[in-house]
Amino acid sequence: MVCPYSPMNRISSAVLLLLAAAVCSPARAESWGEGIAGFYVTVDGGAQVRVTRASDGSYTGTIVWLRSDKNRLDKNNPDPGRKGDRVLGLVILRELRANDETKRWEGGTIYDPKNGKTYDAFIWRDPDKPGILFLKGYVFGITWLGRSTTWTEEKKLRE
Numbered sequence: 196m197v198c199p200y201s202p203m204n205r206i207s208s209a210v211l212l213l214l215a216a217a218v219c220s221p222a223r224a225e226s227w228g229e230g231i232a233g234f235y236v237t238v239d240g241g242a243q244v245r246v247t248r249a250s251d252g253s254y255t256g257t258i259v260w261l262r263s264d265k266n267r268l269d270k271n272n273p274d275p276g277r278k279g280d281r282v283l284g285l286v287i288l289r290e291l292r293a294n295d296e297t298k299r300w301e302g303g304t305i306y307d308p309k310n311g312k313t314y315d316a317f318i319w320r321d322p323d324k325p326g327i328l329f330l331k332g333y334v335f336g337i338t339w340l341g342r343s344t345t346w347t348e349e350k351k352l353r354e
Contacts, residue, residue, distance in 0.1 A: 230293075231300055231318060234259070235328055235346035236353075243353045244346065246288060254300055256288030258308075260353040271311030282308050291318060305332045314341055 232248045235256075243260035261267065261283050269280045291303035301317035314332030321329065326348040333341030 230254075231291075231320075231328060234349045234352060236349055237346055238344050242282075243349065244287065245352070252292055253303070254288060254291040255286055256305075258283055258285045258287060269308050269311075271308060273311050288316070291316065305330060307332070 230248060231246050231254055233246055235244050235246060236242070237244065241262045242258050244256045245259045246254055246256045248254055265283055267282045268278065269282055269285060270278050272278050272280065285306070285308060287306045287308065289304050289306075291300040293299075294301050297317075297319075299317045299319040303316055304313050305316035306313045314334060315336065316330060316332045317338075318331075319329050321327065328346045328348070329343065330346065331338060331341060331343045333339070
């Protein structure tokens with residue numbers, strides 16, 4: 196008969212518990228990715244967006260560079276009080292958070308100053324395309340009712 200309290204059984208039990216914890220427990224937030232903080236140029240090359248991570252883990256994106264018309268106003272904003280705001284410095288991404296199950300940043304919104312509309316949004320990365328963010332904006336909670344775009348990562352702020 197094997198004693199259940201033998202050192203060998205305790206070691207085996209500890210190893211099994213560690214393996215079970217590694218396989219069964221949810222991963223730490225963003226352990227599947229390096230986050231999305233950084234500088235990105237929009238698909239048309241017309242703007243650069245700085246994405247930052249807040250202390251609560253949410254991400255925000257601000258337009259920090261425009262290729263042309265750097266004094267352009269947010270004239271399409273549905274809020275009449277905001278139509279005089281400059282597009283440069285405008286926060287266009289809000290409250291995106293990492294979701295370990297979907298491996299996306301979601302639950303936030305994206306604002307398009309070209310049409311003045313705000314969309315529910317999520318972002319993801321493709322491991323085969325490093326340096327590219329894939330963004331999806333959608334309405335009414337229906338992800339296929341919207342549009343997608345890509346942003347390319349840059350190393351620094353454009354001048």
